[in-house]
Amino acid sequence: MEILGYFVDLDETMHTIKDKGYKTVALQIPEGLKGSTSKIVEFIEKETTCTAIILADPCFGACDIANYELKNLGVEFVIQIGHTPIPNLENILIPTTFVNALSSREVAQAVEKSIPLLDGTRIGIVTTAQHLHTLDDVEKILQKHNLEPIISDGDGRISNKGQILGCNFSAGLNIVDEVDSFLFIGSGNFHPVGLLLSSKKPVIVADPYTNSVKKQELEDLKDTILRQRYGAIANSQNAKKFGIFIGMKKGQQRVKLAHKIKEMLDSVNKKSLLIAMENFSPTSLQGFRDIDCFISTSCPRIAIDDYLQYKTPILTPAELEIVLGKRKWEDYIFDQIS
Amino acid sequence: MEILGYFVDLDETMHTIKDKGYKTVALQIPEGLKGSTSKIVEFIEKETTCTAIILADPCFGACDIANYELKNLGVEFVIQIGHTPIPNLENILIPTTFVNALSSREVAQAVEKSIPLLDGTRIGIVTTAQHLHTLDDVEKILQKHNLEPIISDGDGRISNKGQILGCNFSAGLNIVDEVDSFLFIGSGNFHPVGLLLSSKKPVIVADPYTNSVKKQELEDLKDTILRQRYGAIANSQNAKKFGIFIGMKKGQQRVKLAHKIKEMLDSVNKKSLLIAMENFSPTSLQGFRDIDCFISTSCPRIAIDDYLQYKTPILTPAELEIVLGKRKWEDYIFDQIS
Numbered sequence: 108m109e110i111l112g113y114f115v116d117l118d119e120t121m122h123t124i125k126d127k128g129y130k131t132v133a134l135q136i137p138e139g140l141k142g143s144t145s146k147i148v149e150f151i152e153k154e155t156t157c158t159a160i161i162l163a164d165p166c167f168g169a170c171d172i173a174n175y176e177l178k179n180l181g182v183e184f185v186i187q188i189g190h191t192p193i194p195n196l197e198n199i200l201i202p203t204t205f206v207n208a209l210s211s212r213e214v215a216q217a218v219e220k221s222i223p224l225l226d227g228t229r230i231g232i233v234t235t236a237q238h239l240h241t242l243d244d245v246e247k248i249l250q251k252h253n254l255e256p257i258i259s260d261g262d263g264r265i266s267n268k269g270q271i272l273g274c275n276f277s278a279g280l281n282i283v284d285e286v287d288s289f290l291f292i293g294s295g296n297f298h299p300v301g302l303l304l305s306s307k308k309p310v311i312v313a314d315p316y317t318n319s320v321k322k323q324e325l326e327d328l329k330d331t332i333l334r335q336r337y338g339a340i341a342n343s344q345n346a347k348k349f350g351i352f353i354g355m356k357k358g359q360q361r362v363k364l365a366h367k368i369k370e371m372l373d374s375v376n377k378k379s380l381l382i383a384m385e386n387f388s389p390t391s392l393q394g395f396r397d398i399d400c401f402i403s404t405s406c407p408r409i410a411i412d413d414y415l416q417y418k419t420p421i422l423t424p425a426e427l428e429i430v431l432g433k434r435k436w437e438d439y440i441f442d443q444i445s
Numbered sequence: 446m447e448i449l450g451y452f453v454d455l456d457e458t459m460h461t462i463k464d465k466g467y468k469t470v471a472l473q474i475p476e477g478l479k480g481s482t483s484k485i486v487e488f489i490e491k492e493t494t495c496t497a498i499i500l501a502d503p504c505f506g507a508c509d510i511a512n513y514e515l516k517n518l519g520v521e522f523v524i525q526i527g528h529t530p531i532p533n534l535e536n537i538l539i540p541t542t543f544v545n546a547l548s549s550r551e552v553a554q555a556v557e558k559s560i561p562l563l564d565g566t567r568i569g570i571v572t573t574a575q576h577l578h579t580l581d582d583v584e585k586i587l588q589k590h591n592l593e594p595i596i597s598d599g600d601g602r603i604s605n606k607g608q609i610l611g612c613n614f615s616a617g618l619n620i621v622d623e624v625d626s627f628l629f630i631g632s633g634n635f636h637p638v639g640l641l642l643s644s645k646k647p648v649i650v651a652d653p654y655t656n657s658v659k660k661q662e663l664e665d666l667k668d669t670i671l672r673q674r675y676g677a678i679a680n681s682q683n684a685k686k687f688g689i690f691i692g693m694k695k696g697q698q699r700v701k702l703a704h705k706i707k708e709m710l711d712s713v714n715k716k717s718l719l720i721a722m723e724n725f726s727p728t729s730l731q732g733f734r735d736i737d738c739f740i741s742t743s744c745p746r747i748a749i750d751d752y753l754q755y756k757t758p759i760l761t762p763a764e765l766e767i768v769l770g771k772r773k774w775e776d777y778i779f780d781q782i783s
Contacts, residue, residue: 133721136732138732141732141733142732142733142734142735144718144732144733144735145686145716145718145735148718158704158719159719160691160719160720160721161718161719161720161721162720162721162722163720163721163722163729163730163732163733164693164722164723164724164729165728165729174513174514175512175513175514175516175538176512176513176514176693176723177693177721178513178536179536179695179698179700180691180693180698180700180721181700198516198517200513348483353498353518355502355514355515355518357517360517360518362517362518362519366496369496378483380482380483380486380499381496381497381498381499382498382499382501383471383498383499383500383501383515383518384500384501384502385502385514385723386502386724390503391501391502391503392501394474394476394479394480394482394501395479395480395482395501396480397480397482397483
C-alpha cells in the first residue's frame with residue numbers, strides 16, 4: 108500500500124497472520140508515518156481477523172524492538188514498519204517482522220547533480236532503508252559518467268548491500284580503501300556525517316526529496332562535531348565520578364562493554380555507576396547530580412547528536428580512552444555497534 | 446540508612462542478596478532520592494559482593510516495575526525504593542523487593558493545626574507510603590481532642606492500612622459512610638484531591654513538610670478539575686475516531702477494559718484504535734492526527750493531571766460512558782485501578 112509517499116508491502120505479513128492464526132498483533136510505526144496509522148490498521152483488520160494494537164512510543168530503528176512486555180497484552184506477533192531487520196539480534200521472544208517503507212522519490216535528478224562534486228572515479232554508494240531499491244539506478248547513472256560504483260555488504264548488523272545505519276557504517280567502511288569518495292542517497296545529515304566521521308573519506312549527499320546535493324555543509328558539521336567532542340573530552344579530564352549508560356532497547360545493549368569500562372575506571376581508581384535506561388533524556392539524568400561525566404554504551408548517537416541538550420558531558424567509549432590517556436586524539440574513532 | 450530526610454532500611458534486602466547469592470541487582474529510585482544514588486550503591490556494594498545497576502527511567506510507583514527487559518542485562522533481583530508493593534500484581538519475572546522510604550518529619554504540629562478544620566467527629570485517616578509509620582501518633586492526637594479516628598484496610602492493590610495511591614483510594618472509600626471527613630497526612634495535592642473527588646467527603650490536608658494545613662485550596666482544585674472534565678466530555682461529543690490507551694507498565698495494564706471499551710465503541714459505530722504506550726507524552730501522541738478523542742485505561746491520572754499538556758481530549762472510561770449517554774454527569778466517578 109502507498110502511505111504518504113512510501114510503498115509498504117504488507118502482503119507477506121498478511122499471509123503470515125492468516126497462516127499462523129494470530130489473533131492479536133502489535134504495530135510499530137515510525138513517527139513520520141503515524142498519521143497513517145488508521146489506514147494501516149484498517150487494512151490489517153480487513154485482510155485478517157486479528158486485532159492490531161499500535162505501539163505509540165517512538166521507534167527510531169530496528170534496535171528498538173518491542174517484545175517481552177507485550178506478552179501480558181496478548182500480543183503474538185509484532186510488525187515493525189519502516190525498518191529492515193538487524194540480523195544478529197538474539198532473544199526475540201515474540202515473532203517480529205520488519206516491513207520496509209520504500210520512498211517513491213526518483214533519485215536520478217539528485218544523482219546527476221552530485222556527479223561534479225564526487226572526488227575520484229571509484230565511488231562507494233550507501234543509503235538508508237528507504238532508498239535501497241534505487242541503488243541499481245544510481246549505479247547505472249554513475250557508470251554512464253564513466254565512474255566506478257562500488258556497493259558492499261555490511262557486517263552482521265546490516266541486512267542489505269549498501270545500507271548504513273546511524274550506528275553502523277560497515278557497508279561503507281568495508282570498501283573504504285577501495286573508493287575515492289562516497290555518494291550517500293537520502294536526506295538529513297544524521298547518516299552521512301556519521302559515515303564522514305568514521306571513514307574520513309569525502310561524502311557527497313544526493314537528496315531525492317529536495318533534488319539537491321551537498322558536501323561542504325557536511326564537512327562543516329563534521330568540524331563542529333569534532334570541536335564539541337574535543338570540548339567534551341577536555342571537560343571530563345578532572346571528572347571524579349563516572350556514570351556508564353547501558354541501553355535497555357534490545358539492539359542497543361552492550362552490557363559486556365559497560366562492565367569492561369567499569370573495570371577500566373576501577374583500575375585507575377575512578378568511581379563509577381552503571382546506569383541502565385530505556386529512554387535517555389536530560390530529565391532522567393538531572394537527578395544524578397554527583398556524576399561528572401557519563402559514558403554511553405547505548406546508541407552511539409546519544410553522545411554526539413544530543414550534545415547541546417545535556418549539561419554533563421557524555422562520552423563514547425573511545426572518547427573515555429582518550430580522557431584516561433589510553434588513546435590519542437589523533438586516533439579518534441566514531442563509535443559504532445557492530 | 447538516612448537519605449535526604451528519609452529512613453531507608455536495606456538490612457533485610459542485604460540478607461536476601463547474600464542468602465540467594467545474587468551477583469547483579471537493579472535499583473529503582475524515585476526522582477527525589479536520585480541525588481543519593483551513589484550513597485545507596487556504595488552501601489550495597491560494601492555489604493554484599495554484587496554489582497548494582499541503577500535504572501534511571503523515572504519510576505513513579507510500584508505499578509512501574511522494571512522486569513522482563515532486565516533479563517538480558519543479567520539482573521537477578523530488583524530493589525525498588527520509596528514504594529510499597531502492589532499485592533495483586535502478577536507475572537513478575539525477576540524477584541522484586543520494595544523498600545519504603547519513611548519520612549523523618551514529625552507530624553504532630555501539622556495534625557494539631559488541622560483539628561479546627563476537621564468536619565464532624567468521625568475522622569478517616571489516610572496517607573502515603575512515606576508517612577505510614579506516623580498513623581499511630583495521628584490517631585492519638587485525634588483521640589486527645591475527643592475525635593474518633595478511623596483507619597481502614599484498602600483493597601487488593603493496597604498493602605498497608607490507611608494507605609492511598611494516586612489511582613486507588615479504597616482505604617478511604619471503604620469507610621466513606623462511617624466518617625464525617627478525612628484527614629490526609631502528606632504533601633502535594635495529587636493524593637488528597639483524588640480522595641476528595643472520589644469520596645465526595647471533606648478532605649483536610651496536614652502537611653508535615655511545611656507544618657501547614659489546607660482544605661479550601663483542595664475544594665477549589667476539585668472544582669477546577671470538574672470544570673475541565675466537563676469541558677473534555679463536551680469536546681468529545683462529536684468525536685468520530687477514538688484512541689484507546691493501554692498502559693504497558695506492569696501495574697497499569699487494563700487490557701480487558703480496553704477491549705471492552707473498543708466493543709462499546711464498535712456497538713455504536715464509532716471507529717477506534719488500541720494504542721499501547723510505555724511513556725505517555727504529548728510528543729508520542731502528536732502523530733495521531735486523525736484521532737478526535739483518547740480514552741485512557743492506563744494510569745487514571747494521565748487524563749486528569751496532564752489535562753493542559755494535551756490538545757486532544759483524554760477521557761477516563763467512565764467519562765466516555767457519559768459521552769455515549771450510558772452514564773449521567775451526576776453519576777460522575779473518579780477513575781481508579783482496584
